[in-house]
Amino acid sequence: MRGHEGADFGPAVIDIADREDERIAAFRDVRERDLTRSGRFIAEGAVVLDQILASRRFRLVALLVLRERLAGLAPRLAALPADTPVYRVERELFDRIAGFPVHRGVMALAEPVEPAAAADLDAALAATVAARGCVVVACGLSNHDNMGATFRNAAAFGAGAVILDRRACDPLYRKAIRVSVGTVFTVPFARWGGAVSIADRLAGLGFECVALSPGAPEPLRALRDRRARALFLGAEGEGLEGDVIARCRPVRIEMASGLDSLNVATSAALVLHHLAWPEQP
Amino acid sequence: MRGHEGADFGPAVIDIADREDERIAAFRDVRERDLTRSGRFIAEGAVVLDQILASRRFRLVALLVLRERLAGLAPRLAALPADTPVYRVERELFDRIAGFPVHRGVMALAEPVEPAAAADLDAALAATVAARGCVVVACGLSNHDNMGATFRNAAAFGAGAVILDRRACDPLYRKAIRVSVGTVFTVPFARWGGAVSIADRLAGLGFECVALSPGAPEPLRALRDRRARALFLGAEGEGLEGDVIARCRPVRIEMASGLDSLNVATSAALVLHHLAWPEQP
Numbered sequence: 363m364r365g366h367e368g369a370d371f372g373p374a375v376i377d378i379a380d381r382e383d384e385r386i387a388a389f390r391d392v393r394e395r396d397l398t399r400s401g402r403f404i405a406e407g408a409v410v411l412d413q414i415l416a417s418r419r420f421r422l423v424a425l426l427v428l429r430e431r432l433a434g435l436a437p438r439l440a441a442l443p444a445d446t447p448v449y450r451v452e453r454e455l456f457d458r459i460a461g462f463p464v465h466r467g468v469m470a471l472a473e474p475v476e477p478a479a480a481a482d483l484d485a486a487l488a489a490t491v492a493a494r495g496c497v498v499v500a501c502g503l504s505n506h507d508n509m510g511a512t513f514r515n516a517a518a519f520g521a522g523a524v525i526l527d528r529r530a531c532d533p534l535y536r537k538a539i540r541v542s543v544g545t546v547f548t549v550p551f552a553r554w555g556g557a558v559s560i561a562d563r564l565a566g567l568g569f570e571c572v573a574l575s576p577g578a579p580e581p582l583r584a585l586r587d588r589r590a591r592a593l594f595l596g597a598e599g600e601g602l603e604g605d606v607i608a609r610c611r612p613v614r615i616e617m618a619s620g621l622d623s624l625n626v627a628t629s630a631a632l633v634l635h636h637l638a639w640p641e642q643p
Numbered sequence: 644m645r646g647h648e649g650a651d652f653g654p655a656v657i658d659i660a661d662r663e664d665e666r667i668a669a670f671r672d673v674r675e676r677d678l679t680r681s682g683r684f685i686a687e688g689a690v691v692l693d694q695i696l697a698s699r700r701f702r703l704v705a706l707l708v709l710r711e712r713l714a715g716l717a718p719r720l721a722a723l724p725a726d727t728p729v730y731r732v733e734r735e736l737f738d739r740i741a742g743f744p745v746h747r748g749v750m751a752l753a754e755p756v757e758p759a760a761a762a763d764l765d766a767a768l769a770a771t772v773a774a775r776g777c778v779v780v781a782c783g784l785s786n787h788d789n790m791g792a793t794f795r796n797a798a799a800f801g802a803g804a805v806i807l808d809r810r811a812c813d814p815l816y817r818k819a820i821r822v823s824v825g826t827v828f829t830v831p832f833a834r835w836g837g838a839v840s841i842a843d844r845l846a847g848l849g850f851e852c853v854a855l856s857p858g859a860p861e862p863l864r865a866l867r868d869r870r871a872r873a874l875f876l877g878a879e880g881e882g883l884e885g886d887v888i889a890r891c892r893p894v895r896i897e898m899a900s901g902l903d904s905l906n907v908a909t910s911a912a913l914v915l916h917h918l919a920w921p922e923q924p
Contacts, residue, residue: 550861583920618919625792
């Protein structure tokens with residue numbers, strides 16, 4: 363059952379024939395479970411696998427691969443440690459293990475490498491201050507689609523990092539990873555605690571804290587000078603709390619009259635795009 | 644089984660006790676079906692119901708209402724024609740009819756009123772040209788979330804209308820309605836045919852056709868003058884076809900190096916926001 367696939371292959375390839383095999387327990391019924399409570403997470407597809415392999419902030423624990431996909435993945439697996447198990451299964455069993463049809467044929471079990479993540483975040487914050495760039499602070503975001511989209515937009519417009527408050531949902535949840543197009547693996551992030559203390563800490567590091575607030579007197583385009591900024595995003599529906607806004611420079615996104623409804627990740631995109639390419643005064 | 648609820652109520656209230664009752668066939672298993680092929684559609688919730696009732700472009704065909712929600716809906720139902728059936732059901736039956744747990748307790752069966760829709764679209768296009776505003780042209784959008792989000796962003800930034808090409812998915816699909824926050828009922832739209840002929844027709848009406856294209860020489864901020872514009876959005880993944888871009892002024896959204904990935908509805912938000920509030924030159 364266990365064997366190497368020849369010289370072009372680093373890790374152990376293990377054939378799995380039984381859904382209840384304990385070695386693949388972490389891959390079972392991933393749709394129903396919130397795996398991230400264990401600190402580990404499941405990510406799908408070869409593109410995301412590449413991002414995990416390229417990041418020193420994450421460690422691949424094991425792979426579940428469709429039999430016919432294995433040959434195509436061989437080059438990128440060659441560099442894996444020999445003790446990283448690669449579980450090979452047939453299509454029908456793959457779907458029964460996952461609990462839903464997985465079209466990409468690759469599922470990675472991975473975990474954060476905490477010291478590297480902390481070091482990378484520190485470096486990213488310092489670099490962002492130096493470059494007068496922007497970081498995103500997600501406070502209370504509860505929807506995994508919005509979390510993933512926020513990371514995607516942060517990456518698109520070069521935000522240096524994402525800080526989460528204690529209430530924000532997990533970017534390493536399967537749905538968030540997918541919507542992020544894997545950018546949760548490329549944009550450094552950390553969970554820090556309460557939003558007020560996050561604002562104080564970022565201000566101490568040199569960031570101007572900016573809060574999106576529909577009732578703000580200043581429109582987004584009032585932010586014309588280039589400086590390091592932290593963009594605070596509030597929970598879907600409720601927005602940011604008053605004591606957080608009080609520590610920030612509030613700005614509004616101008617909308618058609620009668621509407622103040624915009625998706626939170628879309629709002630982030632508008633602000634990040636504006637801050638990345640401010641108009642000339 | 645059939646009776647009026649007293650003087651404060653226009654329509655007939657009909658108690659339904661059987662999931663297989665033919666009168667509620669259109670509400671059955673709505674999750675699995677693409678009802679819109681029949682020209683009719685299902686929308687959920689009181690807010691969306693209000694939007695349908697307020698629009699002359701849509702007609703309410705029937706309502707399915709949770710027993711305990713009926714009293715709260717009475718004021719808005721009083722104005723309904725007496726021959727609009729309101730089907731009243733218990734919670735447990737409601738969920739079994741719909742095929743999933745419906746939390747809002749109101750499902751509306753409705754249909755477009757074609758002459759009003761065509762007249763409103765003509766008026767909206769003329770008003771948009773006069774106001775130097777913007778319309779959105781969705782070509783080949785295949786994802787209902789993206790379609791709904793595109794309408795939401797069109798509404799947020801005051802776009803006058805949305806034109807669909809023949810390949811774009813249906814904005815009146817349940818998921819699109821929900822993501823749009825009901826704006827599919829407030830922003831006039833129509834399906835016109837091929838994207839190239841749409842560009843020709845809009846140009847003839849006085850619109851400058853603008854296409855989002857990652858390789859365009861001009862960035863978004865090059866659009867500084869205020870004039871009537873039609874923003875062409877392409878399919879997820881493939882983008883717009885070459886012969887469509889050739890009829891448009893291509894612009895790019897500037898992103899962090901190495902990335903040209905942005906959700907299509909988010910891209911629309913960036914352009915519409917920019918065009919609604921162009922910076923001073």
